[in-house]
Amino acid sequence: MKKEITISELARIMNVSVHQIRYFEEKGILEPAYTDDNLYRMYDMDQIYNLAHILLLRKLGVSVPSIKQSFDSFTPGQFEQVLQHSLLETTTQIEQLQELQQFIRKVLQEQLSFVSQTTQYQVRQRKIIHLTRWVEIKSHTTLHARLLAEQAAPVPNLFELDIHYLYDSSDAITICLEAQQSSDFTLPAGEYLSSDFLIQQDHELDQRIEQFNEHAAVHAYALAEEPLILIEKSYLSLFSHGKLHFEILKRIQSTDVLKEGE
DNA sequence: GTTCTCACA
DNA sequence: TGTGAGCA
Structure with a gap:
């Protein structure tokens, strides 16, 4: 042996x-x-x-x-350098994991609040949101793959973002993504009339928007003269079997809020 | 049982 | 930075 x-x-x-x-x-x-x-x-x-x-x-x-x-x-010096480097590495990994943890919490919370939600319309307090213009499309048209592919700037991680559609008075819909700082548009903090729903087909969207406007008129909400905002919550659609999850928002006019971005 | 190589995440 | 499969 x-x-x-x-x-x-x-x-x-x-x-x-x-x-x-x-x-x-x-x-x-x-x-x-x-x-x-x-x-x-x-x-x-x-x-x-x-x-x-x-x-x-x-x-x-x-x-x-x-x-x-x-x-x-x-050399001992090199050794220390190498270990310092891997210490730094673990720190950034921890930070990335904490961000992931936050995102999971957010998805979980939104999913829970959608499941427990009974009324279709509600008034919500919302924090300020900054938006960056991404794509512009004509009303009553839909986003298609070619349009996305032709965008100059590639969009990171579309699947985890809320996609904001701004319906102003013109014939165009501006599609925006959330930004960290002040950017093309700002949705001020304040009260918003909100409606959450799922749709299966594109044409239901226009119906929902119509219904939203009717509801606002019937209940005499003083809505701000700002674009109507449609939010596509791409990550929540995960839980609803091919249906798409949307929220419609419009700010309720309040006298003590200054209009921004002008 | 081990070697080597290739494909794959 | 490893792992898995197939081969000799």
Whole structure:
């Protein structure tokens, strides 16, 4: 019985895959003690220590190329730099995960509030929203793939955004996306008449908008002279089997709010 | 059981 | 940065 061990034995005692050991070899950070006549890689204590170091550094977030560098020419200063870098990396990862957590909460909350909602029309208090103009289309037409493809600026992550359709008095509908800072349009904070609904076919949309306007007239809401806003909640449509989730909004006039963007 | 290579996430 | 499959 040889004192050296095969790759699968090394893999077993170090809790890694055979593949992974060969991968480390390919990347030049772990050589076998020798190769046997049958071309099997054989490993001894040196390799066990070596692999232990590699796994530790991987756990600390150090990349394989950096591990190679640190093995080739190792100075304590470089080591600190490498570890500082992976510390920074984990910090940004935590931030990204927190953003994801927030987004999941938002989707969950909106989904719950839609499910529990009984009345179709309600008055809602809304925070200020900034919008950036994205595409303009004529009324009574629909967005099609070609139109999107021809836009100069590619739109990031359409699936997770609320898409805002602004219906002003003209014949055009302006399609906008949420912006971080003040941009092309601003929807002031305040009270909005709101209606949530699902639709299956495009023509239902125009009906809904008509109904909304009628409802507002019948109940004599003092609506602001601002565009009607239709919001497509693309991510909520996930929960409604091919139906699309929309909200119609129009701000209710209040005397103490200054009109913005003029 | 192991090697090598290719495709894939 | 690995994994899985197929082959010899």
